[in-house]
Amino acid sequence: MSGKSTEHSTDPLEAAVAALRHPAPIAPGFAERTRQRADHLRRRQHWLAGSTTLAATVALVVVLTDRQMVMPAGVTFALNAPSSTSVSLVGDFNDWDAEQTRLERGTDDEWTVTLDLPPGRYRFAYVTDDGTWLPDPKAAPTVDEFGEPTSVLTVPTE
Amino acid sequence: MTRPLVVIVLAAVLTATPAVAQDAGNLAGMGNAGQVALTSVDRRLVARFPASVATRFGTLIDSARTDGLPTEPLVLRALEGGAKRVPADRIYTALSRLRAALSRASETLGPSTGAGDLTTAAAALQTGLSPARLIELQGLRGAASLTVPLGAYLDLVARGAVSERAWDRVLALARRDAADREYAAIDSADIIARQPGDRR
Amino acid sequence: MTVTDGALIEQIASGDSSALGELMERHAPGLMRYATNFLRSADDADEVLQDTFIRAERAIRKGVRPDHPSAWLFRITVNRCRSRRRQFWRYVGGEAGEALISRASNPPDVGAAEWRDEINRALMVLSAPTREAFLLKHVEGLSYEEMAEATGAGIPALKMRVSRACERLRSLLADIR
Numbered sequence: 001m002s003g004k005s006t007e008h009s010t011d012p013l014e015a016a017v018a019a020l021r022h023p024a025p026i027a028p029g030f031a032e033r034t035r036q037r038a039d040h041l042r043r044r045q046h047w048l049a050g051s052t053t054l055a056a057t058v059a060l061v062v063v064l065t066d067r068q069m070v071m072p073a074g075v076t077f078a079l080n081a082p083s084s085t086s087v088s089l090v091g092d093f094n095d096w097d098a099e100q101t102r103l104e105r106g107t108d109d110e111w112t113v114t115l116d117l118p119p120g121r122y123r124f125a126y127v128t129d130d131g132t133w134l135p136d137p138k139a140a141p142t143v144d145e146f147g148e149p150t151s152v153l154t155v156p157t158e
Numbered sequence: 159m160t161r162p163l164v165v166i167v168l169a170a171v172l173t174a175t176p177a178v179a180q181d182a183g184n185l186a187g188m189g190n191a192g193q194v195a196l197t198s199v200d201r202r203l204v205a206r207f208p209a210s211v212a213t214r215f216g217t218l219i220d221s222a223r224t225d226g227l228p229t230e231p232l233v234l235r236a237l238e239g240g241a242k243r244v245p246a247d248r249i250y251t252a253l254s255r256l257r258a259a260l261s262r263a264s265e266t267l268g269p270s271t272g273a274g275d276l277t278t279a280a281a282a283l284q285t286g287l288s289p290a291r292l293i294e295l296q297g298l299r300g301a302a303s304l305t306v307p308l309g310a311y312l313d314l315v316a317r318g319a320v321s322e323r324a325w326d327r328v329l330a331l332a333r334r335d336a337a338d339r340e341y342a343a344i345d346s347a348d349i350i351a352r353q354p355g356d357r358r
Numbered sequence: 359m360t361v362t363d364g365a366l367i368e369q370i371a372s373g374d375s376s377a378l379g380e381l382m383e384r385h386a387p388g389l390m391r392y393a394t395n396f397l398r399s400a401d402d403a404d405e406v407l408q409d410t411f412i413r414a415e416r417a418i419r420k421g422v423r424p425d426h427p428s429a430w431l432f433r434i435t436v437n438r439c440r441s442r443r444r445q446f447w448r449y450v451g452g453e454a455g456e457a458l459i460s461r462a463s464n465p466p467d468v469g470a471a472e473w474r475d476e477i478n479r480a481l482m483v484l485s486a487p488t489r490e491a492f493l494l495k496h497v498e499g500l501s502y503e504e505m506a507e508a509t510g511a512g513i514p515a516l517k518m519r520v521s522r523a524c525e526r527l528r529s530l531l532a533d534i535r
Binding site: 264269270271289296297300301 | 513
Binding site for chain 3: 011012013015016017019020021022023024025026027030031033034035037038041
């Protein structure tokens, strides 16, 4: 489509573009109203910055079904490993460092740890004391060019 | 995870900072020439690999940075390979492939696409998803992140779903502006079985 | 001698409020036209534009120095319009949205006075990213590089959207003229 469209064009698209190119009116006092609003917002921000009751922490507990692995914020990782004496969690969130995140043994031989994770998609796996790599049985598997079981989870933005 | 996962959301929800102030902060990174490129090798690589290997990986990662690609996914993949005690050559090959996929994702989705979206898009491209489909999804999602829908697609395919039908399901949600949570609720079971006309 | 946008931005950073007025005078007409065409509401467009300049001023004072001020301002406006659109569709989605599409697809016999309304309705049939790309390219005359900066989308995707928009609009408006 050329930029030379006119409203007398027989091409409806060119005629539409010509109509759309008419200037849109700017209401009188636009600049002044913008400045006033900016001042108002600045004052409000200063007031808010001084207040001590602004932030609220909300805790929600969501029980995921078997197939769900998309989860928000705080994520509890859990693995049933009765014969292990230690279990580590390794993944994109801790630089794949087995020393950083150790799971704690609970009842029923279940090992768990909870991490606060920002939204994103993470590859991860468990490593037991004898060096065995284990995937998460409930999470989706992912392509692993390195020959070890690897899982993946998505932490959504909302 | 042998029983239903318990997820605890601990979110500081109300910062109560005016939206304008937050946006101005977000805009702070726009348009500036930015920071001076960090040419030294990432310290995590230096700590985990012999110097010659870390330097070799670092050179590849620097070239990605020069091309405007996110480097963190490459560093993490190298660390993953190191943790799995994979020979350096195989790690290097994996990094080269990932770098190429990130580059294709960036060319497809645009230079200002976030690192998270690019990484997930790169994973999708590596499993055979076409760039045209990424563009289609981007068109439907507008300003929203692609990570959740693409992640849902990848998970479905990884669980054995027929790729065409997994994609159709994800796209149907994107068309109606579905919430992120709805992507997680797609049941892979009913799209695993092949139907006449399905292509793998 | 004309002061460049870059010089105006430096003046704004140093607290010169008249420089902000000058920046508004230069860029508000194009941005207002885009916002009005995108949102189909002069009131909403006015508010979006106020937001745009408030955010721009704050960013400049925080040290942002855009390489391409015009595309940067478009980027802020495009984002504000997107947010505003999400609010809009909460109210007119569903049956109301369908009615809009039906009217544009089956137009009444219209005169010149109604032509603009029909264009607006046809525009609203396009998906928001497609409408956005069409307006930036063919109405505001941005290059694809500038559009990529303003929208955050890739050039191949933008070209596809513009092409799709032209095809769809031609088809929607063909029966009306």
